[in-house]
Amino acid sequence: MENINAVIKKSVLAKDIVSLDIFNPTIASKARAGQFVVVRVFENSERIPLTIADSGPDSGIINLTILKRGKSTQILCNIEEGLIISDIAGPLGKNTEIENFGTVAVIGGGVGIAPTLPIIKAMKKAGNHVITIFGARTVDGLIFTDEAKKYSDEFYICTDDGSQGYKGFVSGFLSEYLDKNPGKNISRIIAIGPALMMKAVCDVTKKASIKTIVSLNPIMVDGTGMCGSCRVEVAGKTKFACVDGPEFDGHEVDFKLLIDRLNIYCEEENTSLDKYTENHKCRMNN
């Protein structure tokens, strides 16, 4: 029997993207597509929200896929197999609305590709014609392409530098796709990725009048509606992403506010990261 919150398997999926299989049978049996957990790695770590990329009710394992960015994600990415994560709380947030919409497009950008996987699977299972569009800066940043292909009726790749597939952003590809395929009748789009990507996708789909769901990733502390750190504005109203979301109608989201609020602690994040990498270097030198 494994310890609760033990890292069972660690894989490096792409440059700076690490995938962790973690043993937590309670969360694994409960988690549904679109939900997240709040993770605190060590006693003095931050509490950070991470979308559940996969969960196996039988294996008791949840998968978290992490992009190395600030100190907290660096720590997670540097974790060794066997280590026990101090705290994981969840599953939190509302799950993705899954039903047979007819034709749906699922768009994932960067590390945001990971949480689209369970949605792609569930949408396919519900009987949808699933169009999947993945985007990354370069071919090196692409993850889960083989798995996604299996469950998608159409599968497209975009890279900013054109190192694979369409050269450009997913929003550019989508715009061209919609122009070329006016008869597709896409009834719903789910877009997960960086805020700017989701905003660009929404700009395209608003013109095309296609309902678009985005998964927001604001800064959180408790993740249970207690602090209001994660407030976002949707249709002019303040919402708490942790309990009212994380998914919202993208056409109603104030992305500028989201991006502003994501940058609150830029300065502190840099201080933290500098200190961490410095220590890390010192240790390596020793």
Next chain:
Amino acid sequence: MQNEQLKPKKEKIPRTKISEQDAGLRIQNFNEVELGYSEEEAVRESSRCLMCKKPRCIDGCPVEIDIKSFIAYIKEKEFTKALEKIREKNSLPGVCGRVCPQEDQCEKVCILGIKDEPVAIGKLERFAADYAKKGSSECVRENKQYAKDKVTDNDSSSKKIKVAVVGSGPAGLTCAGELAKLGYKVTMFEALHSAGGVLVYGIPEFRLPKSIVKEEVEFIEKLGVELKLNAIIGKTFTIDELIKDGYKSIFLGTGAGLPYFMGIPGENYNGVYSANEYLTRVNLMKSYLFPEWDTPIKKGSVVSVVGGGNVALDSARTAKRLGAKKVYIIYRRSEVEMPGRIEEIKHAKEEGIEMMFLTNPVEILGENGWVKKIRCIKMELGEPDDSGRRRPIPVAGSEYDIDTDIAVIAIGQGPNPVLTQTSPDIMLNKKGNIITDEACKTSKKGVFAGGDIVTGAATVILAMGAGKVAARAMDEYLRTGKW
């Protein structure tokens, strides 16, 4: 009358002042403000007690501590026995001695208080609790023995009965402790990574050291309570799943965990915090120790706190300790209507917190996404409202701006809906609070509730009182099966 005059007059001892960290010094640290009584001071203060035949103080205590007896023990220097006496009724003496509003409860009705100042019951309670903590190993051992006796004493048949307590704040801790003493197998579920609820995320270190909370939680665990952290009822498990899992009765003490905002323009600018977030970052996540601890907090040299309660005072005093040069409390009524404790208002003033009374924010103005100013309007007091306090009325055309780097909104908290959303058979009032009868019974069989989730944001001791009432009612329900 004449007879009375003939009696030798008892020497009047003034209420013993508690020593405090100097204001200039304490705003530079997060250590506790009040330093506590020494043994002599405690004995002297306890000797002021008149040992009334009918002690009114006990009626004034929501958890009915035998105040007269514990004070008598302190007078006799039987400090451990004093603590045991308190613990008969109160599982959290170190907490209550510090944060209970004694001036509105036990001390309010103290006979001495009519002509003089009441006995410092709260300070004495704190002394008894702290004595055990730092006291001799004998004392600690006796307390451990007490915890053990309390469990083994009980009817062993009830031990196999599983009961659940949701939330590990004051209400949950008390309820769990009482149920454990009655011999039940208690599991306490906590959503956060640390037990204590508002005692750990809300009340600052300088008013309630977290080591005290930790010890009191450990005491509850020693009584046999199993603690499950990171378990969000309504998400990780639902109430119905707990019932299915064999919990025969459930207590909900989930607190007032939903911050209210004012609903004015600009509240989502960077630098605007709910008091819940501000205090949680500092207290639970220890952001005052950043970058040694990873959670950051925005400091700013001018911090404005909106609200007049203890949470507002805690936020303002926290801001000062984080290094703010100017800290304002913006409150729409006047000082006499402030719901914060008098002692804490005094402490805040000593620390240089500037109070802006009869002032209400109408808009938050920002620049590049960050808060810059709070636009306020002057208020005047009109007729009393439902709360009995005079209603504040805006003075037309009196708007003015206050420059600020950080704004903290501390205007109250509501019931967190995460649990109740998944249990539609638990009836709520319009505000979202759980409806219960006087025995803390909800509309769902076997499920009880108490504390802020029922009353709306109130005090630690009232929540504890409810936890206690609920534990008794749960015991009765489990013994008789009657609902």
